[in-house]
Amino acid sequence: MPSHEQARPLLNAEALACRRGGRYLFKGLSFELAPGQALELRGANGSGKSSLLRLLAGLMPAAAGAARWSGQPAKAGQAGVAYLGHLNGLSPELSALDNLRFARQLSGDPAEPPDEALRAWGLEAVAMRPVQRLSQGQQRRTALARVGMARQRLWLLDEPCAGLDEAGERLFDARLAQHLAGGGLAVIATHQPLRLPAGQCRPLVLGQPTAC
Numbered sequence: 002m003p004s005h006e007q008a009r010p011l012l013n014a015e016a017l018a019c020r021r022g023g024r025y026l027f028k029g030l031s032f033e034l035a036p037g038q039a040l041e042l043r044g045a046n047g048s049g050k051s052s053l054l055r056l057l058a059g060l061m062p063a064a065a066g067a068a069r070w071s072g073q074p075a076k077a078g079q080a081g082v083a084y085l086g087h088l089n090g091l092s093p094e095l096s097a098l099d100n101l102r103f104a105r106q107l108s109g110d111p112a113e114p115p116d117e118a119l120r121a122w123g124l125e126a127v128a129m130r131p132v133q134r135l136s137q138g139q140q141r142r143t144a145l146a147r148v149g150m151a152r153q154r155l156w157l158l159d160e161p162c163a164g165l166d167e168a169g170e171r172l173f174d175a176r177l178a179q180h181l182a183g184g185g186l187a188v189i190a191t192h193q194p195l196r197l198p199a200g201q202c203r204p205l206v207l208g209q210p211t212a213c
Protein backbone atom coordinates (compact mmCIF):
# COMPACT_ATOMS: atom_id res chain seq x y z
CA MET A 2 0.00 0.00 0.00
CA PRO A 3 1.43 3.44 -0.88
CA SER A 4 2.34 5.50 2.19
CA HIS A 5 0.09 8.41 1.20
CA GLU A 6 -2.89 6.04 1.26
CA GLN A 7 -2.07 4.93 4.80
CA ALA A 8 -2.53 8.45 6.07
CA ARG A 9 -5.81 9.26 4.33
CA PRO A 10 -8.86 8.56 6.51
CA LEU A 11 -11.57 6.60 4.72
CA LEU A 12 -14.18 6.71 7.46
CA ASN A 13 -15.31 10.11 8.74
CA ALA A 14 -17.88 11.03 11.35
CA GLU A 15 -18.68 14.73 11.55
CA ALA A 16 -20.66 16.09 14.50
CA LEU A 17 -22.87 13.01 14.60
CA ALA A 18 -25.92 12.97 16.81
CA CYS A 19 -28.20 10.06 17.57
CA ARG A 20 -31.59 10.49 19.19
CA ARG A 21 -33.57 7.57 20.52
CA GLY A 22 -36.36 7.26 23.03
CA GLY A 23 -36.57 11.05 23.44
CA ARG A 24 -32.92 11.39 24.46
CA TYR A 25 -29.62 12.07 22.73
CA LEU A 26 -27.44 8.99 22.99
CA PHE A 27 -24.59 11.15 21.69
CA LYS A 28 -24.17 14.40 19.83
CA GLY A 29 -21.30 16.36 18.30
CA LEU A 30 -19.41 13.08 17.83
CA SER A 31 -16.52 13.40 15.37
CA PHE A 32 -13.74 10.99 14.48
CA GLU A 33 -11.90 9.63 11.50
CA LEU A 34 -10.27 6.33 10.77
CA ALA A 35 -7.51 5.49 8.29
CA PRO A 36 -6.52 2.16 6.72
CA GLY A 37 -4.86 -0.17 9.21
CA GLN A 38 -6.70 1.36 12.19
CA ALA A 39 -9.36 0.04 14.52
CA LEU A 40 -11.77 2.03 16.69
CA GLU A 41 -12.64 0.28 19.94
CA LEU A 42 -16.14 1.37 20.86
CA ARG A 43 -16.77 1.22 24.59
CA GLY A 44 -19.50 2.40 26.93
CA ALA A 45 -22.12 1.18 29.36
CA ASN A 46 -25.15 -0.85 28.32
CA GLY A 47 -27.53 1.46 26.50
CA SER A 48 -24.90 4.13 25.78
CA GLY A 49 -25.42 3.83 22.02
CA LYS A 50 -22.63 1.59 20.67
CA SER A 51 -24.97 -0.53 18.53
CA SER A 52 -26.79 2.60 17.41
CA LEU A 53 -23.52 4.19 16.27
CA LEU A 54 -22.55 1.07 14.33
CA ARG A 55 -25.96 0.99 12.63
CA LEU A 56 -25.60 4.64 11.77
CA LEU A 57 -22.14 4.08 10.25
CA ALA A 58 -23.58 1.15 8.29
CA GLY A 59 -26.32 3.40 6.92
CA LEU A 60 -29.02 1.34 8.63
CA MET A 61 -30.44 4.30 10.53
CA PRO A 62 -30.27 8.05 9.96
CA ALA A 63 -28.35 10.48 12.14
CA ALA A 64 -30.31 13.18 13.98
CA ALA A 65 -27.54 15.58 12.94
CA GLY A 66 -24.11 15.45 11.35
CA ALA A 67 -22.86 12.99 8.77
CA ALA A 68 -21.00 9.70 8.45
CA ARG A 69 -18.95 9.19 5.30
CA TRP A 70 -17.26 6.11 3.93
CA SER A 71 -14.78 6.70 1.11
CA GLY A 72 -16.17 10.22 0.78
CA GLN A 73 -19.77 9.06 0.31
CA PRO A 74 -22.62 9.43 2.82
CA ALA A 75 -23.22 6.18 4.71
CA LYS A 76 -25.92 4.06 3.16
CA ALA A 77 -27.17 0.52 3.58
CA GLY A 78 -25.31 -2.06 1.53
CA GLN A 79 -22.45 0.32 0.71
CA ALA A 80 -19.56 -1.24 -1.20
CA GLY A 81 -16.56 -2.18 0.88
CA VAL A 82 -18.42 -2.47 4.19
CA ALA A 83 -19.23 -5.56 6.25
CA TYR A 84 -21.65 -5.16 9.16
CA LEU A 85 -22.24 -7.78 11.83
CA GLY A 86 -24.73 -6.94 14.56
CA HIS A 87 -25.77 -8.90 17.64
CA LEU A 88 -27.72 -11.24 15.38
CA ASN A 89 -25.76 -13.50 13.08
CA GLY A 90 -28.05 -13.09 10.08
CA LEU A 91 -27.70 -16.73 9.05
CA SER A 92 -30.41 -18.92 7.54
CA PRO A 93 -31.08 -21.54 10.24
CA GLU A 94 -32.17 -24.34 7.85
CA LEU A 95 -29.13 -24.00 5.60
CA SER A 96 -25.78 -25.52 6.45
CA ALA A 97 -22.91 -23.26 7.45
CA LEU A 98 -21.33 -23.97 4.07
CA ASP A 99 -24.50 -23.12 2.12
CA ASN A 100 -24.92 -19.91 4.12
CA LEU A 101 -21.48 -18.80 3.01
CA ARG A 102 -22.01 -19.99 -0.56
CA PHE A 103 -25.24 -18.01 -0.68
CA ALA A 104 -23.56 -14.89 0.74
CA ARG A 105 -20.82 -15.20 -1.84
CA GLN A 106 -23.33 -15.43 -4.68
CA LEU A 107 -25.20 -12.39 -3.40
CA SER A 108 -22.13 -10.20 -2.97
CA GLY A 109 -20.62 -11.09 -6.33
CA ASP A 110 -17.32 -9.90 -4.88
CA PRO A 111 -14.10 -11.83 -5.30
CA ALA A 112 -13.85 -13.62 -1.99
CA GLU A 113 -12.14 -16.43 -0.13
CA PRO A 114 -13.74 -19.81 -0.97
CA PRO A 115 -16.46 -20.63 1.62
CA ASP A 116 -14.91 -23.94 2.66
CA GLU A 117 -11.57 -22.24 3.35
CA ALA A 118 -13.28 -19.47 5.31
CA LEU A 119 -14.99 -22.08 7.50
CA ARG A 120 -11.77 -24.05 7.92
CA ALA A 121 -10.01 -20.90 9.10
CA TRP A 122 -12.56 -20.75 11.92
CA GLY A 123 -12.20 -24.45 12.80
CA LEU A 124 -15.66 -25.31 11.45
CA GLU A 125 -14.78 -27.93 8.85
CA ALA A 126 -16.31 -30.78 10.90
CA VAL A 127 -19.69 -29.03 11.15
CA ALA A 128 -19.75 -27.23 7.79
CA MET A 129 -22.56 -29.43 6.40
CA ARG A 130 -24.75 -29.17 9.51
CA PRO A 131 -27.81 -26.86 9.51
CA VAL A 132 -26.94 -23.69 11.37
CA GLN A 133 -29.85 -24.23 13.79
CA ARG A 134 -28.04 -27.34 15.02
CA LEU A 135 -24.80 -25.51 15.73
CA SER A 136 -23.89 -24.16 19.16
CA GLN A 137 -24.05 -20.39 19.80
CA GLY A 138 -20.28 -20.11 19.52
CA GLN A 139 -20.22 -22.14 16.29
CA GLN A 140 -22.93 -19.90 14.85
CA ARG A 141 -20.94 -16.80 15.79
CA ARG A 142 -17.83 -18.32 14.20
CA THR A 143 -19.84 -18.97 11.01
CA ALA A 144 -21.00 -15.33 10.93
CA LEU A 145 -17.42 -14.14 11.45
CA ALA A 146 -16.20 -16.51 8.72
CA ARG A 147 -18.72 -14.87 6.39
CA VAL A 148 -17.40 -11.41 7.29
CA GLY A 149 -13.79 -12.48 6.67
CA MET A 150 -14.66 -14.27 3.44
CA ALA A 151 -16.15 -11.17 1.84
CA ARG A 152 -12.86 -9.28 2.19
CA GLN A 153 -14.59 -5.95 2.65
CA ARG A 154 -12.34 -3.10 3.66
CA LEU A 155 -14.38 -1.78 6.61
CA TRP A 156 -15.65 -4.08 9.36
CA LEU A 157 -18.43 -2.79 11.61
CA LEU A 158 -18.76 -5.42 14.32
CA ASP A 159 -21.04 -5.48 17.35
CA GLU A 160 -19.65 -7.63 20.17
CA PRO A 161 -18.01 -10.01 17.67
CA CYS A 162 -16.63 -12.31 20.37
CA ALA A 163 -19.96 -12.84 22.17
CA GLY A 164 -20.28 -16.58 22.75
CA LEU A 165 -16.77 -17.42 21.55
CA ASP A 166 -14.50 -19.63 23.62
CA GLU A 167 -10.89 -18.68 24.30
CA ALA A 168 -9.65 -20.36 21.11
CA GLY A 169 -12.32 -18.48 19.14
CA GLU A 170 -11.20 -15.18 20.68
CA ARG A 171 -7.62 -15.93 19.66
CA LEU A 172 -8.79 -16.70 16.11
CA PHE A 173 -10.65 -13.41 16.04
CA ASP A 174 -7.53 -11.56 17.23
CA ALA A 175 -5.50 -13.14 14.44
CA ARG A 176 -8.09 -12.42 11.74
CA LEU A 177 -8.47 -8.82 12.89
CA ALA A 178 -4.70 -8.27 12.94
CA GLN A 179 -4.49 -9.76 9.42
CA HIS A 180 -7.34 -7.52 8.25
CA LEU A 181 -5.67 -4.36 9.58
CA ALA A 182 -2.25 -5.36 8.28
CA GLY A 183 -3.81 -5.63 4.81
CA GLY A 184 -5.06 -2.03 4.99
CA GLY A 185 -8.48 -2.84 6.44
CA LEU A 186 -10.37 -0.71 8.97
CA ALA A 187 -12.61 -1.79 11.83
CA VAL A 188 -15.06 -0.25 14.28
CA ILE A 189 -15.79 -2.74 17.03
CA ALA A 190 -18.24 -2.42 19.90
CA THR A 191 -16.91 -4.43 22.79
CA HIS A 192 -16.97 -4.71 26.56
CA GLN A 193 -13.53 -6.39 26.49
CA PRO A 194 -10.44 -4.45 25.38
CA LEU A 195 -9.21 -5.44 21.91
CA ARG A 196 -5.84 -7.14 21.99
CA LEU A 197 -4.10 -4.93 19.44
CA PRO A 198 -0.91 -2.82 19.50
CA ALA A 199 -1.65 0.67 20.88
CA GLY A 200 -0.79 2.39 17.59
CA GLN A 201 -3.35 0.32 15.72
CA CYS A 202 -6.30 0.82 18.03
CA ARG A 203 -8.04 3.91 19.40
CA PRO A 204 -10.72 3.84 22.10
CA LEU A 205 -13.96 5.76 21.78
CA VAL A 206 -16.01 5.74 24.96
CA LEU A 207 -19.65 6.78 24.76
CA GLY A 208 -21.05 8.57 27.80
CA GLN A 209 -24.49 8.81 29.33
CA PRO A 210 -27.50 9.77 27.18
CA THR A 211 -28.67 13.35 27.65
CA ALA A 212 -32.11 14.93 27.58
CA CYS A 213 -33.24 16.53 24.32
Ligand SMILES: Nc1ncnc2c1ncn2[C@@H]1O[C@H](COP(=O)(O)OP(=O)(O)OP(=O)(O)O)[C@@H](O)[C@H]1O
Binds near residue numbers: 022026046048051190
Ligand atom coordinates in the same frame (compact mmCIF):
# COMPACT_ATOMS: atom_id res chain seq x y z
N1 LIG B 1 -35.53 0.68 18.14
C1 LIG B 1 -35.34 1.48 19.19
N2 LIG B 1 -36.20 2.47 19.46
C2 LIG B 1 -36.01 3.31 20.51
N3 LIG B 1 -34.97 3.21 21.34
C3 LIG B 1 -34.08 2.24 21.10
C4 LIG B 1 -34.21 1.33 20.02
N4 LIG B 1 -33.16 0.48 20.04
C5 LIG B 1 -32.41 0.85 21.08
N5 LIG B 1 -32.96 1.89 21.72
C6 LIG B 1 -32.44 2.58 22.90
O1 LIG B 1 -31.23 3.21 22.54
C7 LIG B 1 -30.32 3.15 23.63
C8 LIG B 1 -28.99 2.68 23.11
O2 LIG B 1 -29.10 1.33 22.67
P1 LIG B 1 -27.86 0.60 21.99
O3 LIG B 1 -28.31 -0.78 21.67
O4 LIG B 1 -27.34 1.45 20.90
O5 LIG B 1 -26.81 0.61 23.20
P2 LIG B 1 -25.47 -0.22 23.41
O6 LIG B 1 -24.44 0.72 23.92
O7 LIG B 1 -25.12 -0.97 22.18
O8 LIG B 1 -25.90 -1.22 24.54
P3 LIG B 1 -25.37 -2.70 24.97
O9 LIG B 1 -24.01 -2.53 25.58
O10 LIG B 1 -26.39 -3.12 25.98
O11 LIG B 1 -25.38 -3.57 23.74
C9 LIG B 1 -30.96 2.27 24.70
O12 LIG B 1 -31.45 3.09 25.75
C10 LIG B 1 -32.10 1.59 23.99
O13 LIG B 1 -33.19 1.40 24.84
